[in-house]
Amino acid sequence: MMAMSNKMPEQEPGEIEALLPWHAAGTLNAREARRVEEALARDPELARQYAVIREEYAETIALNESLGAPSSRAMQNLFAAIDAEPARKDTSTSVGLSARLTGFFGSLSPRTLMAGTAIGCLAIMLQAGVIGTVMMQREDGGFRPSAKEAAPSPAAPRADAARMAPAPPAPSAPSPMTRSLSSSPAASEPAAAAPAVAAAELATRLLIRFVPTARVSDITALLGAYQGTIVGNDKDGVFQIQFGRGVMTGDQLAGLIGRLENEKIVSMAVPAR
Amino acid sequence: MSATQATSDETLIRRIAQGDRLAMQVLYGRHHVRVFRFGLRLVRNEQIAEDLISEVFLDVWRQAGKFEGRSAVSTWLLAITRFKALSALRKRKDAELDDETAHAIADTSDDPEVVIQKKDKGDTLRRCLTSLSPEHREVVDLVYYHEKSVEDVAEIVGIPENTVKTRLFYARKKLADLLKAAGVERGWP
Numbered sequence: 001m002m003a004m005s006n007k008m009p010e011q012e013p014g015e016i017e018a019l020l021p022w023h024a025a026g027t028l029n030a031r032e033a034r035r036v037e038e039a040l041a042r043d044p045e046l047a048r049q050y051a052v053i054r055e056e057y058a059e060t061i062a063l064n065e066s067l068g069a070p071s072s073r074a075m076q077n078l079f080a081a082i083d084a085e086p087a088r089k090d091t092s093t094s095v096g097l098s099a100r101l102t103g104f105f106g107s108l109s110p111r112t113l114m115a116g117t118a119i120g121c122l123a124i125m126l127q128a129g130v131i132g133t134v135m136m137q138r139e140d141g142g143f144r145p146s147a148k149e150a151a152p153s154p155a156a157p158r159a160d161a162a163r164m165a166p167a168p169p170a171p172s173a174p175s176p177m178t179r180s181l182s183s184s185p186a187a188s189e190p191a192a193a194a195p196a197v198a199a200a201e202l203a204t205r206l207l208i209r210f211v212p213t214a215r216v217s218d219i220t221a222l223l224g225a226y227q228g229t230i231v232g233n234d235k236d237g238v239f240q241i242q243f244g245r246g247v248m249t250g251d252q253l254a255g256l257i258g259r260l261e262n263e264k265i266v267s268m269a270v271p272a273r
Numbered sequence: 274m275s276a277t278q279a280t281s282d283e284t285l286i287r288r289i290a291q292g293d294r295l296a297m298q299v300l301y302g303r304h305h306v307r308v309f310r311f312g313l314r315l316v317r318n319e320q321i322a323e324d325l326i327s328e329v330f331l332d333v334w335r336q337a338g339k340f341e342g343r344s345a346v347s348t349w350l351l352a353i354t355r356f357k358a359l360s361a362l363r364k365r366k367d368a369e370l371d372d373e374t375a376h377a378i379a380d381t382s383d384d385p386e387v388v389i390q391k392k393d394k395g396d397t398l399r400r401c402l403t404s405l406s407p408e409h410r411e412v413v414d415l416v417y418y419h420e421k422s423v424e425d426v427a428e429i430v431g432i433p434e435n436t437v438k439t440r441l442f443y444a445r446k447k448l449a450d451l452l453k454a455a456g457v458e459r460g461w462p
Binding site: 012013017018019021022024025026027028048049052053055056057058059060061062063064066067069070071073074075077078079081082085087 | 313314319327398402416418420441448460461
């Protein structure tokens with residue numbers, strides 16, 4: 001066990017031997033401290049040296065503690081020098097978020113502040129419009145074509161359209177009107193869609209011609225399903241029919257025409273004007 | 274130094290970096306005595322040591338924003354102190370007296386009979402500690418009094434860790450020689 005302190009050349013400390021001062025000061029990590037403890041338990045010479053080191057340790061502390069403390073002059077000089085330093089932003093006092101915001105807005109010019117306020121209000125109004133549109137479309141139960149969800153339109157036509165949304169006429173009626181209906185081939189038919197797209201808002205009167213085999217009961221059922229009212233009778237068996245009480249957007253009108261043209265008893269459906 | 278204390282020191286440094294004068298006072302109160310004693314052991318002049326701590330903490334005030342926290346604040350302070358002390362020593366014409374002083378004490382450290390008469394082994398040990406060369410003194414102080422690890426001492430002094438270990442070993446051997454010359458035999462080496 002003597003090798004622990006003597007295995008190195010005479011002038012060089014052994015690995016454990018070199019760590020003894022730190023072990024005395026308690027600054028070794030747990031693993032190293034355990035190694036040193038084990039070596040001390042095995043090696044009496046190392047233990048003797050460790051006892052000497054503990055004396056040195058104690059006397060070094062005593063020596064340093066006997067040195068006293070600096071006078072207040074050192075502190076005075078220090079803070080005089082600090083005061084002479086260029087001013088720095090002192091954030092020692094706790095600055096809250098509200099105070100910082102107040103400071104920020106306070107630093108803005110009135111014109112900048114007004115412009116910022118106007119932009120903020122506009123943003124809020126736009127946001128409200130988008131939210132309102134989305135909510136209305138949900139209430140519409142899918143009557144409006146999905147492609148137009150992002151294009152808000154006046155509220156009144158939308159309300160009318162909602163009222164006009166017919167229940168699926170059974171059993172001869174086509175499938176329930178859903179968003180997919182708007183993308184049907186009939187809806188995109190140029191003859192119906194082109195004039196509808198051309199006008200932003202059209203009257204909800206259509207010229208409808210029924211097939212010759214259409215019975216009165218079929219016509220009555222269709223008018224009931226679409227909330228239609230015959231308001232006029234043109235030549236050649238063409239009827240002018242009012243759908244709902246308001247006006248529709250072009251897309252709504254095109255969708256309506258497309259659905260009507262899919263009806264078996266309808267041979268023609270065009271805008272009244 | 275406890276981990277809590279180290280964390281608090283780092284917080285103080287952050288506040289000092291923002292110009293917080295009160296944080297500076299707290300940090301000064303916490304460390305100025307040890308900084309003073311470390312500096313005094315190096316420069317051996319109270320007046321210079323006091324000037325030294327003013328300069329050290331003024332550096333802290335100026336450089337706090339650059340402190341990266343890779344070592345303890347106390348380690349940083351001691352490293353600054355050492356640098357300032359060596360600069361002060363270089364300015365002194367009599368810096369080389371350290372070694373002469375050591376020899377003088379070894380040579381005139383009274384004769385062993387006198388020391389024995391004093392019956393104060395501790396006093397002799399302290400006087401011999403004072404007689405060590407500056408580079409031996411600083412490593413002894415850093416390890417025993419300032420409780421710095423091998424890594425910390427290496428950082429403060431600017432030498433490899435293995436050199437730190439061997440330097441302290443040789444400092445202890447020198448101390449043993451001085452004690453032996455003073456008539457104190459301790460059984461090592």
